[in-house]
Amino acid sequence: MKVVVIGGGASGLIAAITLKEMGTDVTLIERNPKLGRKILATGNGRCNFMNVDATEYQYNHPYFVKPVFEQMSPEKTLHYFENLGITARIEDLGKTYPFSEQASSIVDVLVFEIERLGVHVIFDAKVVDLKKNQDFEITLENGEVLHADKVILATGGKAMPRSGSDGLGYTLAESFGHTLTTLFPALTxxxxxxxxxxxxxxxxxxxxxxxxxxxxxxxxxxxxxxxxxxxxxxxxxxxxxxxxxxxxxxxxxxxxxxxxxxxxxxxxxxxxxxxxxxxxxxxxxxxxxxxxxxxxxxxxxxxxxxxxxxxxxxxxxxxxxxxxxxxxxxxxxxxDFDDAQVTAGGINIQDVNPQTLESKLVAGLFFCGEILDIDGICGGYNLQWAWSSGYVAAKFASRK
Ligand SMILES: Cc1cc2nc3c(=O)[nH]c(=O)nc-3n(C[C@H](O)[C@H](O)[C@H](O)COP(=O)(O)OP(=O)(O)OC[C@H]3O[C@@H](n4cnc5c(N)ncnc54)[C@H](O)[C@@H]3O)c2cc1C
Missing domain, CATH: 1.10.8.50 (Helicase, Ruva Protein; domain 3)
Known part of the structure; x- marks a missing residue:
């Protein structure tokens, strides 16, 4: 079975690592020449990479977030990153930073893991079309078509489009009949x-x-x-x-x-x-x-x-x-979105299974991270969602 993860940001990185660890044949597609570009800008360069108290997402759909956090809690996320080499510094209100105070540390350990596990990564590759016939057909901007049995859409939202997340992922999902809730900039x-x-x-x-x-x-x-x-x-x-x-x-x-x-x-x-x-x-x-x-x-x-x-x-x-x-x-x-830290709104979660993050409309299509209609307050809540949801989507995408 082959799984393609579209988007090498926070949620796509953890999804690709998890899939490979579970023995799945995985390809990660990223439009930038490097992985995790937005992570470098987070927390004013310090990366408030998670929140040890993040359980409730007050803005939207607590019932949707709960089963994801039951499978990948903040505590589990903390251990996950400790195992990768990140010693955490926990500050007020549960905000958690790498002890090095460098966002690049988070990218470094994830990229190291991608390379160590031998995840196949295609860089400079913008996905412009996604279809499902016998299997998924993923068309890149250069015309190349890739095939996969399952796809995880981890393309982010619209915040900070210069980092690569310009909302194209929404269009890919909409082509399967998924709908969007109203999008607007948040944390701005x-x-x-x-x-x-x-x-x-x-x-x-x-x-x-x-x-x-x-x-x-x-x-x-x-x-x-x-x-x-x-x-x-x-x-x-x-x-x-x-x-x-x-x-x-x-x-x-x-x-x-x-x-x-x-x-x-x-x-x-x-x-x-x-x-x-x-x-x-x-x-x-x-x-x-x-x-x-x-x-x-x-x-x-x-x-x-x-x-x-x-x-x-x-x-x-x-x-x-x-x-x-x-x-x-x-x-x-x-x-506007250029200055916002996160997108409020996104893929309507009514059409997504909260236990598995699989589409209810298209078997084998999964979502994780900011593309979904989930956003959190400042303080590590949005990256926490990216890690937890990326892990869960991969766990279920890896099942035969
Ligand atoms: C300035 C700033 C500071 C922030 N600080 C924090 C913080 O301290 N703590 C916190 O919790 N959150 C913070 N956030 C929010 C957090 O970074 C995001 O919520 C999180 O990165 C979302 O992860 P994601 O994987 O869903 O999307 P992203 O990290 O945006 O990754 C999506 C990836 O998909 C790629 N992509 C998109 N479309 C395509 C395509 N068609 N083909 C191929 N690749 C594609 C993009 O290039 C990108 O690499 C901050 C955001 C910003 C902008």
Whole structure:
């Protein structure tokens, strides 16, 4: 029996290794001249390669993820990589990195394994067509046709298309009748509607941000927030971006609320302003918030920066205090797939068996990784899904 794995990224690499270990004749096809290109860019070059606490995927289909993790849990993944030579460094919230802090370590050990086992790899080979007659016919861009009894589609999603995952895999699956759920970029930067963005560009604060939907809080994140000339970024925003973009894709309203002085008691703040009442409004905010935020805040509170604090009418003063705890910005969009870490949406999992990851429409066709309608939060959840699902797809594809 011959199995072809299309895509030499995270999920395809583990799938090809697993198949070969199980004694299957496997060919791995990758359009790039090298394997695992996207992995090199992960975790800011450190590769947050898994998450020891990853069991729940809050965004989509917990019932689909569960049987996959029962077969290849985070614990098993950790041992798998330890056996390959990766000593893990586990950080906050279960985020797991190679001790070397180099994403290339993950690629190195996987490629070493591919070579050690003698997996047949075809590089620089873009699959442009996939059919099934007697067996699978896999057509490459150069016109060459390969045959296989089973195929694993591990072509990724649409995020970071320059790494090779440009969504072509979806087209291959659609040619068999598989459907896609709505695709949108996730774990990305958000664009905001504010006249002050240029002024605030580059300001990084430690704060709390909330995602609001018609005034109701949907998600709260704490940590670094970065204002940019187009909107807002930072780890907190990446986490929020998934839900924000989902709302926008449904033409719903999404707002970001920034809390600048969360741990400051309102009475203490009022006292501060009383003490400074003979100073200007501008001066009264120095030492409290980043200087580049002072003029935007005063503008939104409708306070002239040179007004003495004692002369600022009460409603404006109340508005300023309110803004320090609740500064809202309308989300107008996000950066596109070029900047996103993951694709939300993908192959509709209704047509895929969650135990085996085999297509319910075409016998012998398997899926793994980001191509499926599964995506996780920042923190190693997406690579964890790639390893676990790649392993499971291979386990069942190797069965006669
Ligand atoms: C900048 C960035 C940082 C990230 N950081 C993290 C992180 O720290 N932790 C984490 O868990 N996740 C992270 N992710 C997400 C994670 O990298 C992906 O979810 C994961 O790589 C998906 O694995 P995959 O195997 O499904 O797809 P990919 O890794 O995208 O691999 C797909 C492969 O298929 C090949 N291919 C595609 N189409 C064809 C075709 N037609 N013919 C032949 N070959 C084809 C591509 O060239 C590619 O090599 C990050 C993503 C990005 C973009």
């Amino acid at each position: 930067k958000l664009e905001l509607n504010s006249p002050h963005l240029k002024q605030m560009d580059g300001v990084k604060i430690q704060g709390t941000v909330e995602l609001l939907h018609y005034g109701n809080t949907l998600q709260v994140e704490q940590g670094d927030v970065l204002f940019t000339k187009y909107g807002i970024s930072g780890p907190t925003i990446l986490q929020i971006s998934r839900k924000a973009n989902e709302l926008l894709s449904q033409d719903q309203e999404a707002e970001i609320k920034v809390i600048l002085v969360e741990h400051l008691d309102r009475r203490e703040l009022s006292k501060r302003f009383q003490v400074l009442e003979h100073k200007t409004a501008y001066f009264s905010l120095i030492g409290l918030v980043h200087k580049k935020l002072i003029l935007p805040l005063l503008s939104d509170a409708n306070i002239h920066p040179e007004s003495l604090l004692k002369d600022v009418p009460k409603p404006q003063m109340n508005r300023l205090i309110h803004l320090l705890y609740d500064w809202r910005f309308k989300v107008t969009g996000s950066k």
